[in-house]
Amino acid sequence: MQLIADSITHAYGPLPVLKDISFTIAPGEVVAVVGPSGCGKSTLLRILGGLEQPSSGAALVKGAPPPGSLNPLTFVFQDFALLPWRTVAGNVRLALEGHGLAGKAAAAIVADTLARTGLADFADVYPKQLSGGMKQRVGIARALAVKPAVLLMDEPLSALDAQTRTLLMDDLVRLHAEGDLATVYVTHNLDEAVRLADRIVVLSRRPGSIKATFLLDMPRPARSAEDPALVREARRLWDLIRADAAEADRELADAEVADA
Amino acid sequence: MREPATAETGVGARRVAYRGGVFLPETRRAAGATALLALIALWQLASSLGWMSPVFAPSPAEVGEALWRMGVSGELVGHLKASLARLLVGFAIGGTAGVAFGLAVGLSSLVRAPGVTLVSALFPIPKIALLPLFILWFGIGEGSKVATIAFGTFFPTVIATYGAVDNVDRSLVRMGRSFGLSQAAIVWKIIFPGALPGILSGLRIASSIGIVLLVAAEMIGASQGVGALVLSAGNLMQSDRLLAGVVVLSLVGLTLSAFLGLAEKRLLAWR
Ligand SMILES: Nc1ncnc2c1ncn2[C@@H]1O[C@H](COP(=O)(O)OP(=O)(O)OP(=O)(O)O)[C@@H](O)[C@H]1O
Ligand SMILES: [Mg+2]
Numbered sequence: 002m003q004l005i006a007d008s009i010t011h012a013y014g015p016l017p018v019l020k021d022i023s024f025t026i027a028p029g030e031v032v033a034v035v036g037p038s039g040c041g042k043s044t045l046l047r048i049l050g051g052l053e054q055p056s057s058g059a060a061l062v063k064g065a066p067p068p069g070s071l072n073p074l075t076f077v078f079q080d081f082a083l084l085p086w087r088t089v090a091g092n093v094r095l096a097l098e099g100h101g102l103a104g105k106a107a108a109a110i111v112a113d114t115l116a117r118t119g120l121a122d123f124a125d126v127y128p129k130q131l132s133g134g135m136k137q138r139v140g141i142a143r144a145l146a147v148k149p150a151v152l153l154m155d156e157p158l159s160a161l162d163a164q165t166r167t168l169l170m171d172d173l174v175r176l177h178a179e180g181d182l183a184t185v186y187v188t189h190n191l192d193e194a195v196r197l198a199d200r201i202v203v204l205s206r207r208p209g210s211i212k213a214t215f216l217l218d219m220p221r222p223a224r225s226a227e228d229p230a231l232v233r234e235a236r237r238l239w240d241l242i243r244a245d246a247a248e249a250d251r252e253l254a255d256a257e258v259a260d261a
Numbered sequence: 262m263r264e265p266a267t268a269e270t271g272v273g274a275r276r277v278a279y280r281g282g283v284f285l286p287e288t289r290r291a292a293g294a295t296a297l298l299a300l301i302a303l304w305q306l307a308s309s310l311g312w313m314s315p316v317f318a319p320s321p322a323e324v325g326e327a328l329w330r331m332g333v334s335g336e337l338v339g340h341l342k343a344s345l346a347r348l349l350v351g352f353a354i355g356g357t358a359g360v361a362f363g364l365a366v367g368l369s370s371l372v373r374a375p376g377v378t379l380v381s382a383l384f385p386i387p388k389i390a391l392l393p394l395f396i397l398w399f400g401i402g403e404g405s406k407v408a409t410i411a412f413g414t415f416f417p418t419v420i421a422t423y424g425a426v427d428n429v430d431r432s433l434v435r436m437g438r439s440f441g442l443s444q445a446a447i448v449w450k451i452i453f454p455g456a457l458p459g460i461l462s463g464l465r466i467a468s469s470i471g472i473v474l475l476v477a478a479e480m481i482g483a484s485q486g487v488g489a490l491v492l493s494a495g496n497l498m499q500s501d502r503l504l505a506g507v508v509v510l511s512l513v514g515l516t517l518s519a520f521l522g523l524a525e526k527r528l529l530a531w532r
Pocket of ligand 1 (some may be wrong): 207
C-alpha cells in the first residue's frame, strides 16, 4: 500500500500552515519529515492519518494494505497518549477493541505484541509506574498490535532523555529491519532523521512547503550514530534549515510579545 | 547522611539551610480524633461545672442519653428511615440525571449552549425557595421533598460533570479515533473514565447540598424525618433531643461521604 500526499494545502482560519505538499511513501519506506518549529509537520501528519481535513488537496492510499492489517494508518504520539486507568496490556487491547477484537483473540495478540516489544513483564502495570521510555514502548506496541501498513510517528522520542532516545532508536531500527513497515517520521532531531530514514523531506518555515528531499541509500542497520557520513548528512540538513529555523524562532518570540 | 568531611570542604563551609518544609500538612488520624474528644470533654466539663445552662446547651452525656432513649423507643429509626429514603431517592435521581445531562453538555454542541445557559441561570437559585412550588406540583408529601433534593443535587453534578468532560485530554480522544474506536466507544472507554474523578468529587459536593435541602424541606412540612425531629424538639425547648438530631445528621453526612470515598478508592485505584 502506498500513502500519497497529493498537493496538500492547509490553513487554520487565516493562518496558512502547509503549501502544496506532494510526496509518496512507498511500501516499507521510511520518510522523515523535518523542518523548523511551527512549520506544520504535525498538521501534515494528522492530515496523512485522516485526523484532519486539508483545506485543499488530499491524503490518498493506493493499493491494498498487507493482509491482516487492522489499522493501516497508525499513529505513535509524542505525548504517548496512554490511558492512565488501563494497564499496559489494557492500553494495547484498546487498539484492538477499535477493530472489534475482544476476548481470547485479542488477549493472544496483546501477549504476542508485548513479548515482541520486551514488555511482557509489564503487562499489568499502570502507565504512571513506567518511565518515559517504557511509556513510548507501550505506544509503539499498541501501534504494532494493529499491524499497520504505515506508522505515523510525531516526534516519538522528543519527550525522552538522550540515553533513552538512543535505546529506542535502536529498537526502531531493528523494527524496520524485521518487516516492510513504512513510516512517516516527523522530527526536530536531524540525527534521528539520518539514522532512520530512507528519504528526508525538508519543509520550509510556515507555511511549510517542500524545500528539499534527500535520499539516504546506506542500509539502515549499518548506520551508527557516529558514522562520519551520517554526521555530514545531518550537518548539511541543518545548514539548509538553519536560517529558516532562526527566522521561525524570531517569529514565535514576536508573536509571544504581541500576545503579552 | 554523613556530615561532610571537613578535610575536603575546607574551613568556613556551611550547610545550605533547609527551607523546603512549609505547608506540607500530613493527615494524622489520631490527632483528629483527639481534638474531637477533647472538645467533647471540655463541653462536658463546662456543663458539669454549671457554666452552661442545660436548657440552652445540654451536656454531651444528656445528648447521648436522649439519643439512646430515641434509639430504644424506635423513634429514631422512624425518623432516620424517612430521611434516608428521601435523601437517597432524591440524590439518586438528581445525581444520575446530573451526570447524564452533564455528559450531554460536555459532548454535544447541540445541547451545550442552551444547557450551559439554563444551568447558569438556575444554579444560583436557592432550591429551597422552590419547595412551595414543588408542594403545589407534587403535593405536601414525599414528592415535593424528593423533588427539592433531586433538583438541588442535579445542578452541581451537571456543572462538575461537564467541567470534567472538558478537562479530558483531547489527545486521548484523537488517539481513540486514530485506532478506529466508534464515538460510543470513545465516550465509554475514554471520556467517561477520564471524567470520573471530577464527577465523583462533584457528587460529593452534591451529597452535602442534598443533606442541607433534606433538613430544610423536612422543617417546612414533615412530621417524620430528622429535620422534623430537630424542629419540633426546638419548639418544645428539648435541646438535648435537638442536638441528638444534629448528631444523627452529622453521622448521615459522614456515612454518605465514606461511601463516596470508598467508591473513589475502588474506581480510581489507578491514580
Ligand atoms: N488546531 C489548530 N488551530 C489553529 N492553529 C493551529 C492548530 N494546530 C496548529 N496550529 C498552528 O499551525 C502551525 C503549525 O502547527 P504544527 O503543530 O503543525 O507545527 P509543527 O511543525 O508540528 O511544530 P512543532 O515543530 O513545534 O511541533 C502553528 O503555527 C500552530 O500554532
Ligand atoms: Mg509538532
